[in-house]
Amino acid sequence: MRLAGKRGKRMLAVLLFCVLLVGSLGACGKGEDWRSREVQVIDDNYRTWYEIFVYSFNDSDGDRIGDLQGVISKLDYVSDMGFNGIWLMPIMPSPSYHKYDVTDYKAIDPLYGSMEDFDRLLEECNKRGIKLIIDLVLNHTSSEHPWFTTACEYLGQLEEGKEPSAEECPYYAYYNFVKGDPSSPTYYRVGNTDYYYEGAFSDRMPDVNFDCEALRKEFEDIMSFWLNKGVGGFRLDAVKHFYGDDTSKNVEVLTWVNDYVKFIDPNAYMVGECWDGMNVYAQYYASGIDSFFNFEFADSSGVITKTLTYNGESNSAQAYAKALVRIQNAIRDNREDGIDAPFFVNHDLSRAAGYLRYDERKIKMSAPLNVLMSGSAFVYYGEEIGMTGSGRDENKRAPMYWSDDSQAKGMTDGPADMEPQENRFVCAKEQMKDENSIYSFYKDTILLRNQNPEIARGTVARLEEITDLDIAAISKTYNGSTIYLIYNLSETDKKEVTLSREQYGYTEIVGYLSVDGEKVTLSGDTLTLPSYSVAVLR
Ligand SMILES: [Ca+2]
Ligand SMILES: [Ca+2]
Structure with missing residues (x-):
């Protein structure tokens, strides 16, 4: 509606006066709902992120495996909750269901869709002001990656008594091969040869060699590929394992990653997974990487759970407030503009509902203890509805509980080795209708964060x-x-x-x-x- 002329202006002034009056009454606590206040979302890297495991999130084509089109059709759900960032767990081709072992760093796993689907996802995220970051697994590749299979073939054909050479096979230098059995539980034999390779996580995940310049060039090429597409940055997997536990060498690798990525896109956001206590991961901020996940507050024995379920002064609300200051100082000691990355649950950890004993009040209260923290706050899909999942990893990555009808459109089956999961709280569809649900509490928490920029920053x-x-x-x-x-x-x-x-x-x-x-x-x-x-x- 447009008001014209003098009369219009006077009407506007009266209208404005009324708005101010109502506003000030509300400010005195006379009944105006705080939820109607304006949000002030700033387009920076202090966001509220939603972590999505595509496989179990939402299916678009009826094969009961989640996919990128399925994510696109739930962007309004994500955006409506107040999230303005999404972290997608790995989407590149991989032989495993979790896809943390990549066979091609510049493609989309066909189970999840096509590169066109991904481009559309980026476009749809942009329309909603959502920054999209993707999981980047640098520590290891899949044992089926052509770099690795080519190197193994080369070693298999090597003549007796001849030393392998990176000039003959550059991929030989991409991994940590040694001659002779190193008698280490993290080394595996290459076929029937005398050579062994490092696989810190498993024999299916050979560790790469960051001393190799050609390998670093490959990764630079891969990072610029995704950034040029419009990806907002990366979640960096397993950064503590680049060089075993060698913090200074790992920080050097991350400094290289950060310099390269920020050179391509100064606004890119990166968050590293250094699964360790505050005293260790805080040191990684020296690399320049924006954030590292705050493992101090997360999980069943972190600060949030202790505050909610343990007794005594050291687990009190006071102790929680002290911990907020402590983590802030630990980060700033290493870098003044480091951004904390609080989270409560992720794909490697038990879902909170179980260890909070399905206590709805505690589950709700865990939301502000995480999401109102300064920094970039992360929420794992399904936590906003109190989903169940613990024990083996597959259970922690169960189908998003959209509907109590498992045959409803979009529902997935979850990983093959998942044990049946029984959700104790009603499905998302029902919780969205209930203003007292866990979902609504999460939504209010994020709204509060979005209305007050000081909360994140x-x-x-x-x-x-x-x-x-x-x-x-x-x-x-x-x-x-x-x-x-x-x-x-x-x-x-x-x-x-x-x-x-x-x-x-x-x-x-x-x-x-x-x-x-x-x-x-x-x-x-x-x-x-x-x-x-x-x-x-x-
Ligand atoms: Ca599908
Ligand atoms: Ca490594």
């Missing part, structure tokens, strides 16, 4: 005057603007927290989460927080 400080062990009280400051996040992590008790408006310079609650749907209120300087709730003050 802010520097964290603890409000030390709040000493209640059940309360985590922090500030986040970004671009000169400070907000406050107050978490009540008591499983049972409503809490009152007094915070001087004058001292802290806030005026209102701009949003909150509460697992039971009970309101968070502010009266004078006193904030009332129901059990398991978080308030954002501005």
Whole structure:
């Protein structure tokens, strides 16, 4: 609707006045829903990412294996939840269901579709402001990769007494071959020869040799291939294993990767998997790679689970707030602009519903403890509906539970060796209709993050005057603007927290989460927080 002329302008002014009036009433807590506030999504690398295992996500052609067209048709689901980044687990041709052993780094596995499908996926992501990153497995190839099979054939044909040469077969230098049995559990024999190769993960995954310049050139070519297509960056697999556990050599490899990728696309985003404690993975930030996954907070024994399920001062809400500051400092000690990459569950870890004992309140509360962290937050598909999955890896990668009708369109069968999984919470279709579901709680959490740019980008400080062990009280400051996040992590008790408006310079609650749907209120300087709730003050 367009308003014209003087009269129009006056009407506009009246209208604006009304909007401001309603807005300020809402600000005083007179009933306006915080959810109607505007989002302020910034196009940078502090995003909210959704991790997708394509195989089990959504099928488009009826073979009951997920595929790229299936992902495309669920982009609105992903975007509607508030995610603005997607990490696709490996999509390149591979003999395994998980595809972490690649046979061709510049193609799409035919099970998942074609390169045209992938181009369309990129296009559809762009339309929605979603940055797409793909898994890049540099540590090893498939044992069926032509580089490896050619090298093995060469060694098999080598004349007795002759030394192998990279001039005769360049691929020989791509891997870590040794002559004679090294008596190591991670070395495997090449056919009937005297040669052995390194396979840190399995005999099907020969480790590459990063000392080889020609191999690095191949990887540069591969990275530029995907970046030139418009991929937003990479999730870098197994970076701790490039050179065994040698941190300085691994950091050197990552420095090379980072320099090359940022030269092609300065805005590209990369996140590395250095599966280790904070003291180790924080050192990897020296490479310049934007992020490393925060294994300190994740999984059944990380900070998030301890905060929710363990007792004692060292697992209290206070301890959670201290841990937020500790991880921030550890990263900044290694690089000032490093971006934390918090996550709770991924494809290698048990799903949270099991170890949180299907306690819906705890499952909900794990969302803000992860997603409201500073940095680039990651959520594994299915966590937003409390899916089940533990034990063998296949169980952790079960079919996305879209519908309780397993024959419904899009449903997949999951990996062949998966044990039957019984989901205890209702399917996505049902949860989307229920404003009290785990799904809705996740969606609200991401909305809060998208409305307040300080949540992802802010520097964290603890409000030390709040000493209640059940309360985590922090500030986040970004671009000169400070907000406050107050978490009540008591499983049972409503809490009152007094915070001087004058001292802290806030005026209102701009949003909150509460697992039971009970309101968070502010009266004078006193904030009332129901059990398991978080308030954002501005
Ligand atoms: Ca399919
Ligand atoms: Ca290696």
